[in-house]
Amino acid sequence: MTLDTNLGHVTSAAELNELISSNENVMVCCGRMGPMCVPVYDSMEELEKSGKYDNVVFKDMLFDHPEAAVIRNLPECRNFRGLPFTIYYKNGKVAKATSSIQSKEQIETILKEVF
């Protein structure tokens, strides 16, 4: 159960924990293949390919995967009511979280701000 994107996928809570503990900067977009989510995945793919953010690991996770509760239940997401949930982890901790669609420009602003 993964998303139909060219990003690397996170498929379990254990995998996510390993990822954020072994990488300083991680961005995970948790959503579905819906209209508000796909543009975010596309932007992430482009940012990953650009080489400008080699210090960041870009991943996605299927929102409806039972293991995605690790993101759905984050305190930072308790008021979120729009897909996707996008989480920016710095040194294993949530540095920023956004709800709903974000433009590439908005994502880059956050990447520069938190990483």
Place this chain on the structure above:
Amino acid sequence: MKTFDSIIIGAGPAGLTAGIYLARAKQKVLIIDKGMGGGQVILTHAVANYPGVPETFGYKLASEMKKQAADFGCRILPNKEISSMDLKGKVKTVTAEGETYEAASVILAVGGKPRTLGLESEKKFQGTGISYCATCDGDFFTGEDIVVVGGGNSALEEAVSLTQYAKSVTIVHQFDHFQAYAHAIKAAEDNPKVSFIMESVIEEFLGDETLTGIRVKNKKTGESATIEATGAFIFIGYVPSTEPFEGIINLNDRKEILTNEDMATSVAGVFAAGDVRAKKFRQITTAVSDGTIAALSAMDYMHGPDPDKI
């Protein structure tokens, strides 16, 4: 300066179709988009009425169109903001992020963007109560009271679709009648979970961290009332993205580009296609049709007899 035969601004169905036709005719084509491309199609969950294609996701159809255009040789530049352009002369120039491109013809297929209410409180609750996509976010409001703003087909159809999750759906519309098709109005009227507040506008979205209520003003009486609601879905149409062309290309009073039946604009060698054009019906199929005609007209313009010599 990089030279092309044709520059297409906008990579939705109209722009990509124009690109496919031009590139297949061995023209050198550049397609620039300020976003990721795909146009409004990627905002459509399921597309069921595109001939020859069984029901598919909007993003998949857009992705196939992009791939097809690229495979025919179109150079597609996503996420490029155009800073200046000169469309008047025989050689048109477009500058994006410090790079200038020139071409003999330009096709404007920039589409539109969802219209917002423009309220400060609307921005505050985007993602925490306010949504523009029922299929994406409807299930976050299961068992709750929500509002749909708008009176066209999208508003009424999405309101009915949201009743599968919400406890109640109140449609707020500014006029005393709907602009939707009769079957969409009937489906909403027949649904026991749907109620209506007509001739009213949204004054403010209320709440602290999440949306808890909406203040609505009746246009006729001037009275305001607060509706308790934890969600609001806004479907009030689209606005054409024509700001950069004002004063350059003839627009109508709704800021849509005026064209003739060949998709030619008021400027020689500049064509328009898709939702950005003044027209009645906006569908993927009509955008594709516009793109085809614009491409063939651009070919005529570039390679037909010189009108100055006839």
